[in-house]
Amino acid sequence: MNAPLIVGISGATGAIYGIEALRALKELGLPSILVISEMGQRTITIETGCTMDEVRALASETFSNKDLAATVSSGSFPTAGMMIAPCSIKTLSGIAHSFSYNLMIRAADVTLKEKRPLVLMVRETPLHKGHLELMAKAADLGAVIHPPVPAFYNNPQSITDIVRQSVGRALDHLGVEHDLIERWKGA
Numbered sequence: 001m002n003a004p005l006i007v008g009i010s011g012a013t014g015a016i017y018g019i020e021a022l023r024a025l026k027e028l029g030l031p032s033i034l035v036i037s038e039m040g041q042r043t044i045t046i047e048t049g050c051t052m053d054e055v056r057a058l059a060s061e062t063f064s065n066k067d068l069a070a071t072v073s074s075g076s077f078p079t080a081g082m083m084i085a086p087c088s089i090k091t092l093s094g095i096a097h098s099f100s101y102n103l104m105i106r107a108a109d110v111t112l113k114e115k116r117p118l119v120l121m122v123r124e125t126p127l128h129k130g131h132l133e134l135m136a137k138a139a140d141l142g143a144v145i146h147p148p149v150p151a152f153y154n155n156p157q158s159i160t161d162i163v164r165q166s167v168g169r170a171l172d173h174l175g176v177e178h179d180l181i182e183r184w185k186g187a
Contacts, residue, residue, distance in 0.1 A: 002030055002031060004061070004079055004080065005031070005082065005174060006033045006034075006035065006079055006082035006083070007032050007059065007083055008035045008036070008037075008082065008091070008107070009035075009040040009043075009085065011040050011090070011091075012089070013086065014148060015044045015086065016163050017086055017121055017148050017166060017167055018040075018083075018084075018085040018086065020160075020167045021085050021167050024167060026059075028176070030176065033061045034058070034063070035063050035064075035103050036065060037088075039088070066102065068102070068106055072107040073103060079111065081119070081175070082111040082116070082118050083171075084104065084108065085121040085148070086122070086148070087121050087122045087123060089134065091104060096135075108120075115142065117173060117175065118143045121148050122146075123148060144173045146166075146169065150162045151166075
């Protein structure tokens with residue numbers, strides 16, 4: 001069996017990115033572990049119309065963000081990496097400073113220390129210097145900073161097309177083979 005991919009959903013706007021990542025992993029038959037912050041849960045309710053049960057059902061396993069004794073809090077538990085989609089500035093700050101006060105940040109810290117891929121879909125705009133410094137610090141530690149910036153060369157027809165493009169590119173950085181997106185073929 002493949003090692004699971006951890007998907008974190010923090011409280012920034014854009015919960016649809018995490019949900020779409022879970023949906024894609026499930027469609028690909030790949031195991032996933034879900035960790036959602038309290039604000040992530042509120043954002044899902046506000047933005048998507050999905051119930052928490054529907055979102056949890058997309059994952060192979062779910063842990064409370066308060067459960068610092070969960071399997072993913074240890075480097076001895078094998079994972080394929082982690083993505084946080086969306087990644088709030090608060091979560092980014094915790095990761096950049098190795099301040100593991102919840103499971104999502106602890107799992108990200110473990111992912112980095114074990115040299116596994118960590119993709120952060122940082123969702124904030126505009127950015128001030130402090131935000132940029134946090135991104136640089138996380139990148140220096142090994143994280144891939146992947147803001148969900150839409151591509152338009154594929155002529156998206158819906159929000160789902162735009163979301164899938166960003167999620168597909170994030171999954172590329174995690175080594176997941178998929179056909180979610182139209183690849184650039186040149187002009």
